[in-house]
Amino acid sequence: QVQLQQAGPGLVKPSQTLTLTCAISGDGVSNNRAAWNWIRQSPSRGLEWLGRTYYRSKWYYDSAISVKSRIIINPDTSKNQVSLQLNSVTPEDTAVYYCARAGNGYPNWDFDYWGQGTLVTVSS
Amino acid sequence: QSALTQPASVSGSPGQSITISCAGTSSDVGDYNLVSWYQHHPGKAPKLMIYEVSKRPSGVSNRFSGSKSGNTASLTISGLQAEDEADYSCCSYSHSSASVIFGGGTKLTVL
Numbered sequence: 001q002v003q004l005q006q007a008g009p010g011l012v013k014p015s016q017t018l019t020l021t022c023a024i025s026g027d028g029v030s031n032n033r034a035a036w037n038w039i040r041q042s043p044s045r046g047l048e049w050l051g052r053t054y055y056r057s058k059w060y061y062d063s064a065i066s067v068k069s070r071i072i073i074n075p076d077t078s079k080n081q082v083s084l085q086l087n088s089v090t091p092e093d094t095a096v097y098y099c100a101r102a103g104n105g106y107p108n109w110d111f112d113y114w115g116q117g118t119l120v121t122v123s124s
Numbered sequence: 125q126s127a128l129t130q131p132a133s134v135s136g137s138p139g140q141s142i143t144i145s146c147a148g149t150s151s152d153v154g155d156y157n158l159v160s161w162y163q164h165h166p167g168k169a170p171k172l173m174i175y176e177v178s179k180r181p182s183g184v185s186n187r188f189s190g191s192k193s194g195n196t197a198s199l200t201i202s203g204l205q206a207e208d209e210a211d212y213s214c215c216s217y218s219h220s221s222a223s224v225i226f227g228g229g230t231k232l233t234v235l
Contacts, residue, residue: 046213046226046227046228046229047213047215047226047229048226049223049224049225049226062222062223064221064223065221098169098170100170104175107158107217109158109160109215109217109224110158110160110172110175110176110215111160111162111170111172111215112172112175112181114169114170114171115169116169117169
């Protein structure tokens with residue numbers, strides 16, 4: 001059974017960096033049929049896909065246009081986890097953040113396992 | 125404003141069937157069979173109920189079914205049960221964004 005365990009602070013100051021980790025059990029971050037995604041949900045924006053990473057002989061990264069200049073998603077094979085960094089946050093980035101696996105193979109756009117969610121509030 | 129349009133709420137009595145619509149465009153729902161549906165109970169992680177328009181993941185009840193006609197996808201739940209009361213969101217690949225977009229979510233109330 002795949003489980004995703006998220007960790008990270010619930011409060012971030014404006015202009016700082018939001019950092020979350022997603023520890024994977026029951027699967028490997030290098031699984032060449034899976035993609036590892038970050039998705040957020042807020043009352044104003046609903047569910048919003050942020051980005052993903054996946055391994056197909058090498059690592060690939062995709063991100064949403066809305067956060068492309070601010071987002072970094074990193075796989076960590078030694079810890080079997082994936083991390084999210086979102087730079088220069090504003091109150092608009094306040095949301096519940098989820099990591100999610102897309103494990104059904106190409107094109108990997110359906111999310112079959114989700115983390116528990118982390119409410120991140122951007123406030124001074 | 126969400127990219128895919130869903131009704132804010134639907135309701136039904138136990139045992140009845142309900143359908144939730146998800147309206148998109150020819151650049152997303154209409155052009156790709158990459159529509160998925162998620163069930164979301166408050167405080168819990170979303171759960172994949174339908175993927176690729178009509179496929180059911182292992183373990184999901186066959187009371188849940190998905191379909192698509194033109195630019196609109198639909199989720200039908202038959203034999204409504206109290207445990208089905210939750211928020212449901214659709215999701216589709218979008219050519220415009222080269223990624224997925226979500227609907228605004230529909231709150232299902234089982235009367």
